[in-house]
Structures are given as structure tokens and as C-alpha cells.
Amino acid sequence: MASLRELRGKIKSTKSTEQITRAMKMVAAARMRKSQTAILAARPFAVKMERLVRELALLQERDAAAGDAIGAVHPFFERRSAGPEMLVLFSGDKGLCGAFNANVLRSSLEWLRARRGRKTLCAAVGRKGRDMVHRLRGYDVEVVCELVGVFPKVNFTHAELLGRAVIDAYEKRGASSITVIYNEFKSVAQQKLISTELLPIPAPPSAPDALALPDYGFEPGRRELLSALLPRVIKAQIYRMLLESQAAELAARMNAMDAASKNAKELREAYVLDANRTRQAMITKEIAELVGGAEALAG
Amino acid sequence: MSDKRLTVELVTPEKVAWSAPADLVVLPAFEGEMGVMPGHQSFLVQLAAGEVRVTDRGEVKHFAVSGGFAEIKDDEVALFAETAEAAELIDAERAHQALERARRSALQKSPGALDAAEIEAAMLRAKTRLRVSRRGGGAPPRTGG
Numbered sequence: 001m002a003s004l005r006e007l008r009g010k011i012k013s014t015k016s017t018e019q020i021t022r023a024m025k026m027v028a029a030a031r032m033r034k035s036q037t038a039i040l041a042a043r044p045f046a047v048k049m050e051r052l053v054r055e056l057a058l059l060q061e062r063d064a065a066a067g068d069a070i071g072a073v074h075p076f077f078e079r080r081s082a083g084p085e086m087l088v089l090f091s092g093d094k095g096l097c098g099a100f101n102a103n104v105l106r107s108s109l110e111w112l113r114a115r116r117g118r119k120t121l122c123a124a125v126g127r128k129g130r131d132m133v134h135r136l137r138g139y140d141v142e143v144v145c146e147l148v149g150v151f152p153k154v155n156f157t158h159a160e161l162l163g164r165a166v167i168d169a170y171e172k173r174g175a176s177s178i179t180v181i182y183n184e185f186k187s188v189a190q191q192k193l194i195s196t197e198l199l200p201i202p203a204p205p206s207a208p209d210a211l212a213l214p215d216y217g218f219e220p221g222r223r224e225l226l227s228a229l230l231p232r233v234i235k236a237q238i239y240r241m242l243l244e245s246q247a248a249e250l251a252a253r254m255n256a257m258d259a260a261s262k263n264a265k266e267l268r269e270a271y272v273l274d275a276n277r278t279r280q281a282m283i284t285k286e287i288a289e290l291v292g293g294a295e296a297l298a299g
Numbered sequence: 300m301s302d303k304r305l306t307v308e309l310v311t312p313e314k315v316a317w318s319a320p321a322d323l324v325v326l327p328a329f330e331g332e333m334g335v336m337p338g339h340q341s342f343l344v345q346l347a348a349g350e351v352r353v354t355d356r357g358e359v360k361h362f363a364v365s366g367g368f369a370e371i372k373d374d375e376v377a378l379f380a381e382t383a384e385a386a387e388l389i390d391a392e393r394a395h396q397a398l399e400r401a402r403r404s405a406l407q408k409s410p411g412a413l414d415a416a417e418i419e420a421a422m423l424r425a426k427t428r429l430r431v432s433r434r435g436g437g438a439p440p441r442t443g444g
Binding site for chain 1: 308310311312313314315328329330333340341342343344345367368370372377379381
């Protein structure tokens, strides 16, 4: 059994760890509440935009099928066979948030491994993701954009920056597709890893139904309007992903720190019990010795 | 016709700025102002920086938007703006300062072409906000506090 002094040292250090993890949990909780409201406020915009784009995509398909001249496909809808694929991964800047970063990095690595030997482009959000991409050896990956230190204060300018890099890669570098991997904020206790295609804009699942589609008027012309609208749609989506990832990270950290605090508490209690037992054993031993000594003297 | 009304929703990437029924909406469309009443054809419009006027039972509300899009469909008007502010909420003082700042940087020599465009956009935004805040009889410039 450990000595009393050792046990007291352990109690002290466990206690200070517990205090740290508890403080981190509180900070994460407060920040998470804030970014949760930010997402809830931002979702209507993204959802409405997505619905609009779905309709435009349907319209695009219908006109392409009809061989209409104005239906000439906008590059964002075009399915390309050649060109490097691109990955955008949303990780965090800091650790101590459970499996949050590990999940993103693992799934990104899988994506990259499947394309080993081919040239790929990559954009990394968060320090963890950037470091992972820089550590890669034997992959033909070109990093076109890094966004580090943006959490927990994401705003639309960050989405602008990343969005511009992504669109540049697609338009100027001829990227054939852009995949995003991020954590979605499902609830406080749950984050969901999402891997989806940002560009080209995915074809709507339902068959184009000409009757249900409104005949839109466009001002300015359809092509100009699309070229102004679609980049903004992409940026709005990226903005939502940044917010989702931010809230998910904070939620993950909160849970991880909560678990850590609980563990520390349990451990500390076990040590305290041990220490008390040791102390009591020593006292009992001393009394026994005293009694033994007195009896010997009296005898 | 009086029973048919528009549903107007003004959304920005950060929040739903405003949402209410209306009788008439005037948008700062790309090629000039555009009025929308119930029964309008489905339309997709690019918005310039400017003023949105919403008339609801004779009452007019003014908003300043800084570019974006509007979708008109089935008597629903969805405005996707980068920023949107109600006239009453515009801080005229700040808009004024922004305008001054933009003017000053425009006067400095040899700004790059990109900067020039940005400065112009900033000026346009500030001017729009000032105009809208005056139109809406917005709050007077705040002093202190």
C-alpha cells in the first residue's frame, strides 16, 4: 500500500486536474450555447437557398433534355470526367474534444488513400486538419487554402475566403468535384460526420417534372443571374458548415470534459478513501503498540 | 384582389431579418426598381444595393439591403440579402462615418483597381443606408451611450 504522503500528493493533483476540466467544460458550454443560436439563425437562409438551387437544377436538367439553347449547362452543374478531385475538411484548432478531430481526420485519410497516386487538391479548416495534411508523405496533394484560428468566432468573411478558394479551384484549376467532410451539430450529445459533394451541384433525386416547375422570369439574363447567384449559394453552404462544425466541436468538448471531470472525481474519491484507511490503520497500530507496552509494564 | 397578399421574408446569412405579409414590395432590382404585387409571375432577380419598400395596408416600411437576390413564387417573396437593416435601426451616425472614411480613402493616391471597386461599393452602401434612414424617419444620430 502507498504511503500517506504519496496518496495526499495524488489527491492534490487529481483535484487540480478536475478543476481544469470542469472550467473547460463550462467555457465550452457557454460558447456552444452562443454558436447554437448562430446556427439556428443561419439555417433558414441555407435551407431556402438549397431549395431554390434544387429548383434551378431541375430547370437546368429539363432545358438540357429539351436541348434548349439557354439551357446550356452552367459550369456548377456540369459533371466533369477529367481534372483533380478536391477535398475540403473541417477540423478544429484544439484537441481535448473527444473523437471530434479524429473522426474528421480518419475519414479524410480514407478519402485521400482511395485516390493515392492521383493528384488531388485540398483545403483545410482548423489547425488539426492542416497539420494532418502537411504530415502526409507519398501523396500528391496540393493545399490551396488553409483556415486556421477561426474558431470559435466564425463569421461570414471566413466563408467568403474559403468559398473563393473553392470556386477558384473549380473554375480555374479545373477541379472535377469538391467533397466536404465536416461534423454536423445534431444535438448537444450527438455530432454526425457528413461527407458530401459541394460541387458540381448534385442532381436532384426526383425526375424533372415539367409541370411542377414554375417558369421563372430572370433579371438580368438567366446566365448572368446564375453566375452571380451560384457562388453565393456555395458560400452560404460553406458558412453553414463552418457554423455546424464549430458548434459540434464545442459540444464534443463539453461532453469530453464532462466525462473527464467525472472520472477525476471518482479517482479522487478512491484516493481519499485509501488515504483515510491508511491513516486509520496507522492509528490503530500505534494504539495496539501502546496497549502492548502498558501491559508489559503492568505485568 | 384585396384578399390576396404577399408573404415577404427577408433573410441574411446570419438571421431572418424580417418576415410578414404585405400588399406591395418594391425591390432594388439590378436594372432598376421593380414592384411586386400579389399574382406576380415567378421571377428570380438580382438585387443591387438599395432600398426595399414594403407596403402593408398603407403602411410603408423601409429597409436597406446591400445586394443579393429575390425569388418571387406563388405570392411568396424571399429576399436573400447579404445584409438587411430596417430604417429605424440604421445608425445614421455610423453610416455617415463610413461614407467619410470611404471618401477619404478614395482621395488617397493610386488605389489599386480592386480597392477602387471596393471603396465605391462601400460608398454606395453607406449612401444607401443614409438615404433609407432618412426615408424611414429613422432615429436621430445617437449621442453618447
